[in-house]
Amino acid sequence: MKKKTLIALNWKMNPSTLKEARALFNDTKKAAQKARGLETVICPPFPFLGALGEKFKPSKTLSFGAQDVFYEQKGTFTGEVSAVQLKSVNATYVIIGHSERRALGESDEVVNQKVVAALKAGLNVIFCIGESNRDDHGEYLEFLKNQIESGLTGVTRPQLKRLYITYEPIWAISSGKDDKDDDSINGHDLHQMVIFIEKILREMYSAKSSLNVPVLYGGSVSAENIRTVIDEGEVKGCLVGGKSLTAKTVTALLTSAYTR
Ligand code: PGA
Numbered sequence: 001m002k003k004k005t006l007i008a009l010n011w012k013m014n015p016s017t018l019k020e021a022r023a024l025f026n027d028t029k030k031a032a033q034k035a036r037g038l039e040t041v042i043c044p045p046f047p048f049l050g051a052l053g054e055k056f057k058p059s060k061t062l063s064f065g066a067q068d069v070f071y072e073q074k075g076t077f078t079g080e081v082s083a084v085q086l087k088s089v090n091a092t093y094v095i096i097g098h099s100e101r102r103a104l105g106e107s108d109e110v111v112n113q114k115v116v117a118a119l120k121a122g123l124n125v126i127f128c129i130g131e132s133n134r135d136d137h138g139e140y141l142e143f144l145k146n147q148i149e150s151g152l153t154g155v156t157r158p159q160l161k162r163l164y165i166t167y168e169p170i171w172a173i174s175s176g177k178d179d180k181d182d183d184s185i186n187g188h189d190l191h192q193m194v195i196f197i198e199k200i201l202r203e204m205y206s207a208k209s210s211l212n213v214p215v216l217y218g219g220s221v222s223a224e225n226i227r228t229v230i231d232e233g234e235v236k237g238c239l240v241g242g243k244s245l246t247a248k249t250v251t252a253l254l255t256s257a258y259t260r
Contacts, residue, residue, distance in 0.1 A: 004039040005230065006164060006216060006237030007257055008065060008126055009244035010095060011044045021048040027247035028254075032062045035258040039237075041065045041093045041126075042244075046081055053089035065093030065126065068101060071113035073121075083121030093124045095239070097151060099132075099170045108150040115151055119159040126216070126239065127151055129197075130168040141196060148200050157209040164214050165201075166239045167193050172219030174242045184220040187232020194234050223252035230257065 009028065015021055021044060032040035043065040044052060053064045070080035086094060096118060097111040111127075118125050129147040131140040148165070155163065172185050185193075194215045201210035214236030217229050221238045229238060238257070243249040 004037065004060070005257065006039050006041065006214065007035075007254065008041040008043060008093065008095065008166075008216070008237070008239045009250065010067060010098070010218075010239055010241045011042070011048075011244060012067070012100070012241055013045055014245055018048060018051055021052065024245070024247065024250075025052050028244070028250050029062060031247075031251040031254040035254040036061060037258045038254065039063065040254060043067050043093070043095055049086075049091060050089045053091055056090050058090060058092050063093060064089075064091045065095060065124075066091050067095050067098065069094045069096065069114055069118050069123070071110070071117035073117075083118050083123050086123065087121065091123070093126060094118050095126045095128065095166075097128045097147075099128065099130055099168060099173065108147065111151050112153050115163075116154050119155060119162055122162070124162045124164070126164045126166055128166045128168050128218070128239070130170050130173075130219075132170040134169075134171075144193075144196070145200055148197065149204065152204065157205055160205060160209050160212040163212070164216055164237070165197055166216040166218050167197060167235075168218035168239060174220045184222075184225050184229065185217070185233070187228045190217055190229060190233030190235065221253070223249065223256040226253060226257050 015024060028042055041063050049066055066086045069083050069086060070077055073082050073084060096114045115125055115127055129144055131143050134140050172183055197215050201213055216237040216239055217233055217235040218239030221229055221240045222243045243253050
């Protein structure tokens with residue numbers, strides 16, 4: 001089992017300039033170096049990943065990840081980026097199946113192709129699942145089960161060592177505009193979801209190999225709620241968007257995440 005709590009920082013389509021990206025990277029690096037019990041993964045947009053990652057050596061406390069990857073290795077695919085290209089700029093992680101990409105039309109099938117290709121190429125995969133809303137009859141659980149089963153089709157037991165599943169209920173993801181609307185899940189409900197996801201993994205793989213897959217949580221995680229999310233939700237880390245974007249919020253977030 002991967003031991004460190006993983007905090008993946010999803011910058012999404014931010015910041016606007018390379019200069020700002022460098023400043024945010026330097027501030028994040030300082031905070032991450034103090035947070036020794038964590039592995040922090042910075043996931044910038046592709047241009048900044050290339051610029052910042054090129055001379056960067058991943059360590060036990062800090063690594064780089066991409067927000068997406070294409071499933072082919074090279075060729076005539078305008079606008080796409082391959083796993084090999086990501087590795088060449090020192091990215092060791094990739095987020096796949098984020099709800100914001102699914103909302104742009106990415107199907108379960110494409111997500112699966114990307115997961116399989118990225119794992120085969122040796123990247124660590126942060127595979128995202130999440131329902132847009134909850135019904136009273138548990139249909140959302142069936143929806144999540146399908147997302148997991150289709151996303152992991154063809155993934156082998158040894159590859160699970162490089163897989164993370166992030167549960168990101170779409171209703172809990174922040175708008176990025178108005179903090180007051182942010183609505184994270186409560187610790188008890190999150191723990192129920194972790195148990196549910198672990199059960200599906202056990203059914204798909206063996207009990208032993210499914211232990212290799214940490215379940216993470218994403219959705220309005222902040223310095224204020226990250227301890228509840230980790231301690232009560234019993235997740236092995238978080239995917240953080242909005243609060244990864246300023247020196248102040250990311251430092252507070254990482255400090256809370258490792259301070260007990
Ligand atoms: P948020 O984003 O922390 O701003 O809710 C999380 C995500 O979408 O990965």
